[in-house]
Amino acid sequence: MGSLDTNPTTFPTDVDSFQPLNADDVRSYLHTSVDFICDYYKSVESLPVLPAVEPGYLRRLLQPAPPTSSAPFNVTMKELREAVVPGMTHWASPNFFAFFPSTNSAAGIAGELIASAMNTVGFTWQASPAATEMEVLALDWLAQLLRLPPSFMNRTGAAGRGTGGGVILGTTSEAMLVTLVAARDAALRRSGSSGTMAGITRLTVYAANQTHSTFFKACHLAGFDPANVRSIPTGEETNYALDPAKLLEAMQADIDAGLVPTYVCCTVGTTSSNAVDPVGAVAEAAARFNAWVHVDAAYAGSACICPEFRHHIDGVERLMTCLDCTCLWVRDTHRLTGSLETTPEYLKNSASDSGAVTDLKDMQVGIGRRFRGLKLWMVMRTYGAAKLQEHIRSDVGMAKMFEESVRADERFEVVVPRNFALVCFRIRPHGGGGAMTEEDAEEANRELMERLNKTGKAYLAHTVVGGKFVLRFAVGSSTQEERHVRSAWELIQKTTTEMMKGEI
């Protein structure tokens, strides 16, 4: 029979073996990495934003097969500096104005670093109480900054816990997908085909044609019929925002045809041109048909922490759900967990059984999850609301000045009114005393973009709005200062002048 020392001799004494978290390695690799990062930030301004490498360049520089033996960490770092860095598009560069900025901060990186060292997997509350509770707390903090209605919050009030809550997801797409699935299941139940997908071809979803393509992808993933995904036309008259009258009309037509309006995606700050769909009016329309409303504010949501921008999400009180900036809030978490809950035997535990805790695995695509709440909390805790607001205002202020410069140069025009920190502009077809046609203008703007991007001194992307080829100037890279915006504008002017003197 067993006792304390039954089989200790079964185990040989420890041998000197590979320790992936050896204290010396951890300390030296990480401090080395921090020094690399500091040098990188120092030099990134002078690196070409868009690298001039050809497809396949990295394979020509690095070994084609994994090494058998280990190498000193400095060898890895040398290859990183010499092979990887020269092929990076530097999103951290102050001269990056493409897409949307990928913002960052010292406290945010620190939070990510600590989370990846702790490497906790918080699928259930029990699997990491602090990770779950931190995520819930950070979302409640952010909800307060955004002045979301309390019905979206996890906070336990005097009257006990409500049904609201949030989750931090990897991408906007995932937030759309999980809410689409929850809305799909609810609509199937409502229309009497619970427990089968037979009714799925009757469900319809709606969004303005300016909505991010990931929405249409998410609809496809969730099995909505391509014929039932309504992309509602927009135009200059609404600055490319969703027209609630057109939405109502489309929903009514579907009802008349025996279909089931299920979900409306409403965007605050479209990717293309920062159009703002009217949340309140859209919610009102959707409510008539019992459809789920999701607000995608992946970009502009954070601006709403400033009171002067908060009106863009007015009407959010009416919602059955949402507001997303990789943070997803819903008014009734049971709508999500009802569709997404899985509880295999090995994840059962008394805390979950008690109903007193949130298991965040049931509000996302997968089961495993990183400790994402930590960095969100560390950013808010360290910088505080005032600095975060100041930062947003500074970005918007720089965009405003850029916009004014564009307006002051008659060769250019601002194509849609600026809402946040994105300026959509172009060389004007008939400006500058010349007689450039629309076609010539497209060609000229494309040429301008390519010339600018080739300099390595700025990187801009383009879009097409209302049939016009437009340059997008997105301010907000976390290393950006006014001098970078000013230099970029000077470069744009100079390049345009050269182009006009030359072939055009």
Place this chain on the structure above:
Amino acid sequence: MGSLDTNPTTFPTDVDSFQPLNADDVRSYLHTSVDFICDYYKSVESLPVLPAVEPGYLRRLLQPAPPTSSAPFNVTMKELREAVVPGMTHWASPNFFAFFPSTNSAAGIAGELIASAMNTVGFTWQASPAATEMEVLALDWLAQLLRLPPSFMNRTGAAGRGTGGGVILGTTSEAMLVTLVAARDAALRRSGSSGTMAGITRLTVYAANQTHSTFFKACHLAGFDPANVRSIPTGEETNYALDPAKLLEAMQADIDAGLVPTYVCCTVGTTSSNAVDPVGAVAEAAARFNAWVHVDAAYAGSACICPEFRHHIDGVERLMTCLDCTCLWVRDTHRLTGSLETTPEYLKNSASDSGAVTDLKDMQVGIGRRFRGLKLWMVMRTYGAAKLQEHIRSDVGMAKMFEESVRADERFEVVVPRNFALVCFRIRPHGGGGAMTEEDAEEANRELMERLNKTGKAYLAHTVVGGKFVLRFAVGSSTQEERHVRSAWELIQKTTTEMMKGEI
């Protein structure tokens, strides 16, 4: 008309403003974080693995609302140490034996740190050539370590680029979801309902009942009819692995009923008990019906870098797709991109148009993506294949010794044969000279687990296999040494002895 200096005065001079990536802050916050991490690893062994906190504990310790003003970083770190750490389940602890280990390494953390500082978004090749090419290279390296057939690799051979390739995704679930959607769309096309979901209720999918619950969740997300998701029973006779004869039978029955077998999920190392579905035989069965085969080796896949474990994935040559350990490989990437591609105007660029590059956004749920390839490459580059193999062997060796100890104590039994580094064991119902019934045994094992976990000196999870309540002892936390396994076994023996002297 514009010239170099048209509007410089539009811009006020730079003011002293909040710089989230200020060089001093970056250096000081990150070095502070590294020191915190080193201290954490040093102390984690002595911290209770499972914390004794009550739901809501964190909210009682931290402020309920975000602060308005900023705080010195040390204040944030103090709250982290005093409020967060005590509520963590320490997955990094050498005394963590629950679920599967969340492995980590100094080079891996360094890779994640650098990637989060660079903060690049590699949705297209152009948006970050190095990030895309590094991901492709790292996957090809790992494919070589796993000796995957070249048809799964991105490598350009003399004959030009093949159709194979891979992508690094966030979770196993995402890998299942994207392949399920691709297989769904292919089956709809095959069965004549291209462009509509009308045929979705005729599509069937298959997996052993031991398959991870996330598979059934992914099927639900992708819109498969609940009635068409076949969970095939398994038993002791196959050690809870999928029986290809039963699979064939189920598929044939569906064909006879006019349904369309679409997808089979085959697991190498199930979560519950590490059962290994026979990849070759499953692939052969699926091929008869043109169904997609996905191999989920989220846990055991990495063991296959050791030649002695490689046979577990024999048959992978036959596959239309797969092998996943957050790394997904497919033999024909067009099958994925055909279902998942989206190209809004602002992502169009000449490199994508040329067809010479991979845009990884089209092989995943979302559009945005982190620079995940860096850490995978840094781990292989720094440690080399030999050390990684040694590490796997060391984990498996420790599990083997634990298994032998269990077998040597007649109060216990090993419930299913051990394949990798997971031992499924329990107090034996009729062992130890007593006359414990099955029901008593379940009670005793549950009691043992709860007592062990309450000590804070070890954390084990449980499962139910073949109706038996079983303890799971998963070796492989990256700080683990033999002495920790030995201590845990001594604790198990001692606790069992106390229990047997006491109430049972």
